[in-house]
Amino acid sequence: MSLHQIRYFVAVAEEEHVGRAAERLRIAQPALSRQIRNLEAEVGTALFERTSRGMRLSSAGALFLSHARAILSSVESATAALRKR
Amino acid sequence: MSLHQIRYFVAVAEEEHVGRAAERLRIAQPALSRQIRNLEAEVGTALFERTSRGMRLSSAGALFLSHARAILSSVESATAALRKR
DNA sequence: GGAGTTTACGAATGTCGTAACTATC
DNA sequence: GATAGTTACGACATTCGTAAACTCC
Numbered sequence: 001m002s003l004h005q006i007r008y009f010v011a012v013a014e015e016e017h018v019g020r021a022a023e024r025l026r027i028a029q030p031a032l033s034r035q036i037r038n039l040e041a042e043v044g045t046a047l048f049e050r051t052s053r054g055m056r057l058s059s060a061g062a063l064f065l066s067h068a069r070a071i072l073s074s075v076e077s078a079t080a081a082l083r084k085r
Numbered sequence: 086m087s088l089h090q091i092r093y094f095v096a097v098a099e100e101e102h103v104g105r106a107a108e109r110l111r112i113a114q115p116a117l118s119r120q121i122r123n124l125e126a127e128v129g130t131a132l133f134e135r136t137s138r139g140m141r142l143s144s145a146g147a148l149f150l151s152h153a154r155a156i157l158s159s160v161e162s163a164t165a166a167l168r169k170r
Numbered sequence: 171g172g173a174g175t176t177t178a179c180g181a182a183t184g185t186c187g188t189a190a191c192t193a194t195c
Numbered sequence: 196g197a198t199a200g201t202t203a204c205g206a207c208a209t210t211c212g213t214a215a216a217c218t219c220c
């Protein structure tokens with residue numbers, strides 16, 4: 001699990017759409033799709049339900065989302081602390 | 086900045102010695118040394134002072150260490166939350 | 171000269187993008 | 196047939212380990 005994957009996950013969770021999330025992240029759709037799959041494989045749980053119109057968070061995904069945001073926020077505060085000294 | 090780098094940083098900070106930290110992390114010394122350098126380059130500050138007997142945290146490094154631990158702890162709690170459901 | 175860290179360089183791994191495929195409506 | 200996600204595959208980048216070099220006692 002990498003910070004990249006966590007950022008990717010949050011983007012997809014927010015957009016509920018791999019295509020739009022990929023556009024926002026400036027990477028290609030398949031790369032993003034793979035990273036999400038890899039993340040799900042690693043945690044051993046589906047984080048999204050695939051619908052015909054996009055991706056919806058599963059209950060595990062919803063649980064993970066709050067943790068993911070906490071992680072990214074910790075990283076933010078770490079870099080901010082170093083920047084501001 | 087990656088989670089790997091953060092874990093590497095914490096190990097070196099705790100051991101105050103790249104060689105021992107590398108052994109603990111099961112990677113080679115040079116790989117670890119490079120990652121620490123890369124991390125320092127990315128944050129734009131020296132996190133360690135190089136002494137003749139090893140590495141000692143700089144003041145920026147000490148500041149970063151607490152943040153680094155917080156990040157890793159967030160990751161731990163995220164994976165634990167998924168594992169326990 | 172010994173202990174420790176860093177640089178050089180080739181090998182292995184991972185990630186990306188384009189193109190093609192699958193599925194659902 | 197249009198929209199959305201996934202798989203295949205070759206290219207690019209990153210990371211690793213071994214070996215050699217540098218530095219400070």
